[in-house]
Amino acid sequence: MNSVKLLNLLALLLAATPTNVGAIPAGPVTSFERLPTNGQFRILTETTTTLLSILAGDTVRLQTVKRGDAFTEPGKPSIVIKTKWEDDVTSTVDETNDKEITVSWVNKKEGSNARYTVHIPKAPAALKVAITGTNGNAVYEESLPIDIGVNYTSQYLTHGGEEQFFGGGMQNGRFTHKFNTIKVERSDNWDDKGTPNSSPFYMSTKGYGIFRNTFSPGTYDFTTTKAPNGVVTTHAEPRFDAYIFLSPSLKGILDPFTQVTGRPFLPPMYGLELGDSDCYLHNANRGERRTLSYTTEIADGYVENDMPVGWLLVNDGYGCGYEDLPETAAMLASRNISMGLWTEFDLTNQPYEVQEGQVRVRKLDEKWIGEGYEFALSGCEIAYNGIEDYSDARGFVWTVEGWAGTQRCSVMWSGDQKGTWENIRVHIPTFQGAGLSAQAWTSGDIDGIWTGSAITYTRDLQHKAFAPVVMSMSGWAPFDKQPWRYGEPYTSINRKYLKLRQSLLPYFYSFAAEAYFKGIPPIRALVLEYPNDPVTWTTAVQYEFLFGTQFLVAPVYTEGAVVRNGIYLPEGTWFDYWRGGVRYHGNQVLNGFPAPLDTLPLFVKAGSIIPMWGNVNSFREVDKERDDLILDLYPASGAFEFDLYEDDMVTRKHRVGEYSYQKFTMTSSGDDKVEFDIGQVVGEYTGKPAIRGYKLKVHADLVFTQTVENTVDVKNVECNIVDAVISLEKDNVILVRIPRFATSESKHIVLSMRPRAVVGNNFVFQN
Numbered sequence: 001m002n003s004v005k006l007l008n009l010l011a012l013l014l015a016a017t018p019t020n021v022g023a024i025p026a027g028p029v030t031s032f033e034r035l036p037t038n039g040q041f042r043i044l045t046e047t048t049t050t051l052l053s054i055l056a057g058d059t060v061r062l063q064t065v066k067r068g069d070a071f072t073e074p075g076k077p078s079i080v081i082k083t084k085w086e087d088d089v090t091s092t093v094d095e096t097n098d099k100e101i102t103v104s105w106v107n108k109k110e111g112s113n114a115r116y117t118v119h120i121p122k123a124p125a126a127l128k129v130a131i132t133g134t135n136g137n138a139v140y141e142e143s144l145p146i147d148i149g150v151n152y153t154s155q156y157l158t159h160g161g162e163e164q165f166f167g168g169g170m171q172n173g174r175f176t177h178k179f180n181t182i183k184v185e186r187s188d189n190w191d192d193k194g195t196p197n198s199s200p201f202y203m204s205t206k207g208y209g210i211f212r213n214t215f216s217p218g219t220y221d222f223t224t225t226k227a228p229n230g231v232v233t234t235h236a237e238p239r240f241d242a243y244i245f246l247s248p249s250l251k252g253i254l255d256p257f258t259q260v261t262g263r264p265f266l267p268p269m270y271g272l273e274l275g276d277s278d279c280y281l282h283n284a285n286r287g288e289r290r291t292l293s294y295t296t297e298i299a300d301g302y303v304e305n306d307m308p309v310g311w312l313l314v315n316d317g318y319g320c321g322y323e324d325l326p327e328t329a330a331m332l333a334s335r336n337i338s339m340g341l342w343t344e345f346d347l348t349n350q351p352y353e354v355q356e357g358q359v360r361v362r363k364l365d366e367k368w369i370g371e372g373y374e375f376a377l378s379g380c381e382i383a384y385n386g387i388e389d390y391s392d393a394r395g396f397v398w399t400v401e402g403w404a405g406t407q408r409c410s411v412m413w414s415g416d417q418k419g420t421w422e423n424i425r426v427h428i429p430t431f432q433g434a435g436l437s438a439q440a441w442t443s444g445d446i447d448g449i450w451t452g453s454a455i456t457y458t459r460d461l462q463h464k465a466f467a468p469v470v471m472s473m474s475g476w477a478p479f480d481k482q483p484w485r486y487g488e489p490y491t492s493i494n495r496k497y498l499k500l501r502q503s504l505l506p507y508f509y510s511f512a513a514e515a516y517f518k519g520i521p522p523i524r525a526l527v528l529e530y531p532n533d534p535v536t537w538t539t540a541v542q543y544e545f546l547f548g549t550q551f552l553v554a555p556v557y558t559e560g561a562v563v564r565n566g567i568y569l570p571e572g573t574w575f576d577y578w579r580g581g582v583r584y585h586g587n588q589v590l591n592g593f594p595a596p597l598d599t600l601p602l603f604v605k606a607g608s609i610i611p612m613w614g615n616v617n618s619f620r621e622v623d624k625e626r627d628d629l630i631l632d633l634y635p636a637s638g639a640f641e642f643d644l645y646e647d648d649m650v651t652r653k654h655r656v657g658e659y660s661y662q663k664f665t666m667t668s669s670g671d672d673k674v675e676f677d678i679g680q681v682v683g684e685y686t687g688k689p690a691i692r693g694y695k696l697k698v699h700a701d702l703v704f705t706q707t708v709e710n711t712v713d714v715k716n717v718e719c720n721i722v723d724a725v726i727s728l729e730k731d732n733v734i735l736v737r738i739p740r741f742a743t744s745e746s747k748h749i750v751l752s753m754r755p756r757a758v759v760g761n762n763f764v765f766q767n
Helices: 003-015 250-261 291-304 325-333 350-356 373-389 421-435 454-464 490-503 505-518
Strands: 029-034 040-045 048-056 059-066 092-094 100-107 114-121 130-132 138-148 153-157 165-170 181-184 197-204 208-212 218-221 231-235 240-246 275-277 311-313 338-343 359-364 397-399 411-413 471-473 545-547 551-553 567-569 573-576 583-585 588-590 602-605 609-612 629-633 638-646 660-668 673-683 691-699 717-719 725-730 733-742 747-753 757-759 762-764
Touching (some): 029 114, 048 100, 048 114, 048 138, 059 138, 059 250, 138 240, 153 240, 165 181, 165 421, 197 250, 208 231, 208 250, 240 250, 250 505, 291 311, 311 359, 325 338, 325 350, 350 373, 359 373, 373 397, 421 454, 421 545, 490 505, 505 609, 505 638, 583 588, 609 638, 629 673, 673 691, 733 747
Parallel strands (some): 275 311, 275 471, 311 338
Antiparallel strands (some): 029 040, 040 048, 048 059, 059 240, 100 114, 114 130, 138 153, 153 231, 165 197, 181 218, 197 208, 218 231, 551 602, 567 588, 573 583, 573 602, 609 629, 660 673, 673 747, 691 733, 717 747
């Protein structure tokens, strides 16, 4: 070794931070080589070999190993499913600068020809990779060289004062991580700060996201902005393998991340309805039962109490077992309910269970997949594929101990908890944070599986009626946990929210499709829709979230509370969903908001178009040609639209293009005129209606007179559709029924109305 190399190595050793004692970080670059594969480069130092791959305009892969070691993948099953990349990125290398080598390319996916440049320092500086954007500002910047030890690898990135961080998978009780350290690991801690479904991925508001391609546990430290440490991410293995995603938006980062690791699966419609879980045979806590007779009793309980339910899990309990599976499935099917099974062991009888037993839901217990990491991902895929291999249905699986990639095959639930106010509080930010790691389908048991009370159950059901998916589990608490068990007034309140969720499924299913096609979660932290509002980056909004894009939900999580404080409304105008005549300006905090036991603080944004079903308890009750599609309209000045996604709701035919979109557009220049366009249903699928009627619910503040026939005086509301029927639902909601017409046609509707006067934030009658 010559003297220059020796001095460089000594400098690196002396600069090693205390956590890196005994390791040799990457040194100065000794060789830079363009490889035959387009966009791929090999970078050598005295101690490391790095492979830089420009995979797409927004995706870079950076791999580093000790000099002489081979590049390897983390194991099977593979987290990464995208291995072939379009050869359409042209990179330019510039080695003329004395201080650095640069590799530049244009990201055509951005639509704005954004230009990115990788900067690689020349000797004597140590290898620290940086990436700049079009304006020359650093988007991604290593503050120290990659450090590979005997059993760990650490990366150090700069940490800006205004920079914020999201991700890490399901981090219970958290959605934003600035000045915090998170663990990315399989864990038995399912309470606050637990990690029941972590993910080696995070995003920065600086414009990058990083997915560490590994099954090894890690720690992500965002606690300091001080150089040189900054952001320190460490995994317990001697290799560095990271996919770096580049975009100015968080949605733009989730897109390539889910291309690499898999899009969230699209649940069948029954999977978005309420699920119920218990042991209906050898129940260790309740005694002996019979699968068919007891399942029938529970199913009939939902029917008798007029409550929606989509599926029943009939064997959830250690040693429970099952009997009469085909007969039980047939009984449930006659009540429009699908059947599921829980498993504590490997799945060895799937042909019988799925084919003859008609099993369409799987729940995986920790006793089987509790090792986590690759073992849990493998179990998820086995269960998911088993449903699809032996039926025409979509896989629908619930699991815990998920990881990056699990979003493509399973719901991830937050583990087993107690029914407490703390449990409600913890879950509000938990679901948001999971969604920011593309874990689109997440949930927790209503009121936990242990303890609980009538009030915590009711408040938790209100919250989870707006969760991605929802399930109630009995058998572990001293009492069963179906939503009618506590009697009145709780039964009626629970019914109200379950029916509201059911009616909103056409709206919500469209966001489920967006998750499947684009990787954007259906339940959203405010930062996804309002990224330029710095309030949304912080814990100030951790106890509220968006249901789709148009509903803002602010659950009650404090014992004894009959008001809700600290509700932040972002920009725009927001309707109180329960008191539609009450509107609030955005960019303000609401305190003392009325929230008695039957009221979940719920807001809908002005300009919203909300497709809904009527009063049904199962999607199977809907006849799209017979039943009017309800369009809940909240007019505002400007132009607004909504794209309704539809398919057969059960099979996998959507994967081969069998689905449709229908565009609805609303335009208004004030409160006196609303123009609404019902677009054609574009696309084909089994069950697509040839004709359809519509019921417009227009939230308008009008001067009106009510006739004996409960219709609005035509002097106050006029419609250009001659055979439209106009009536009054309540003081501020006008119903306009548009008779059925062909879905191959479109229709333009004009409503002319006489508005009331406006006083403050609320609308009142004009005398």
